[in-house]
Amino acid sequence: MDKTYIDWIESLKQKIKSAQLKASIAVNEEMIRLYWDIGKSIVEKQESFAWGSKVVEQLAKDLKRDLPDTNGFSRTNLFAMRKFYSFFKESELIHQAGGQVRIGDFSESSSIVQQDVGQIENTGSNLNNPIVQQAVGQLTPNSVLCKIPWGHHIVILNKTQSIKEAQFYIQQTIQNNWSRSVLEMQLASKLIERQGKAQNNFELTLPKPQSDLARETLKDPFKFDFLTLEVNVQELELERKLTENITQFLLELGKGFAFVGRQYPLQVGNKERRLDLLFYHIKMHCYVVIDLKMGEFEPEYAGKMNYYLSAIDKLLKTEQDNPSVGIILCKSKDTLEVEYALQDMNKPMGISEFTFSELPQLIQRNMPSVEELENELNKLT
Structure with missing residues (x-):
């Protein structure tokens, strides 16, 4: 193969990888907004109707029955969504922009982008999906909370005690492109x-x-x-x-x-x-x-x-x-x-x-x- 063809195919490969990466990041943002909205909805319903934790268990069963091909809505994950909203609902991070995040910060195989992609794809990114429609407008895509995968959020929620501490590890994850295992290690070593x-x-x-x-x-x-x-x-x-x-x-x-x-x-x-x-x-x-x-x-x-x-x-x-x-x-x-x-x-x-x-x-x-x-x-x- 001559050099012109080799250079051309290399250029196309880079464009494909870049597009795949942008799509992964966009899907991640959409999923975080969806999970935020579901957590918010659970909290509001429990407060308005004095529903206990049993409603979350029932919701998990009903969603699994009605959406059998969609993952991510187990009892454990729904409780995590509730905790996610409750923990950050009064935080400035809801509106704080994650503008420092750049596509160039990640490689195409980066675990921070792709670690939860399998789960993201199965949640359904079709805007006609009624569950997705509930999320639109609730948490802006530019929020720093949308810039890390859901699995990272769960680790941070389980290992931090304050918004300040959570914010530190979210920002460090974005800046350093930490995988989930590296994030866990940094939390265990009390990096903050x-x-x-x-x-x-x-x-x-x-x-x-x-x-x-x-x-x-x-x-x-x-x-x-x-x-x-x-x-x-x-x-x-x-x-x-x-x-x-x-x-x-x-x-x-x-x-x-x-x-x-x-x-x-x-x-x-x-x-x-x-x-x-x-x-x-x-x-x-x-x-x-x-x-x-x-x-x-x-x-x-x-x-x-x-x-x-x-x-x-x-x-x-x-x-x-x-x-x-x-x-x-x-x-x-x-x-x-x-x-x-x-x-x-x-x-x-x-x-x-x-x-x-x-x-x-x-x-x-x-x-x-x-x-x-x-x-x-x-x-x-």
């Missing part, structure tokens, strides 16, 4: 309590809006629960494990981080310095140096990071890049000591703690060391 909480000097060293973006990028603590390590693990071993599990590591760091290298060499004069971990942040348009420390934070760590950032800005940074940012990850830290250490530093940096799953002491004592394993392997060869 960690994001933007690290001590830093960004307001003093970075212009807005980069300082705000850098602050929101950092968590405290970072949770590396995908690793199970000995309590006294050394820094080089932790680096190796993190880079071996780079997908989970990048997920915990957050959207925008691109891995550049581990033990990245920098030639400064006649000496070679090595950075623990080097990243480039696509949104902040800057290099990010991560220094891992297995013990408690010490003030000299900030001075060393200041030196690294000066070297990066001199050797790697281009005119298109923003000032490089440093992140010092420690096993523990004293808040006041960190505050003093950052006070007069002229390079942007943040200090956070990190956690990982620790091997039980009994298992640690009975596990062979690396040297013992190597000796046994040598005997076999």
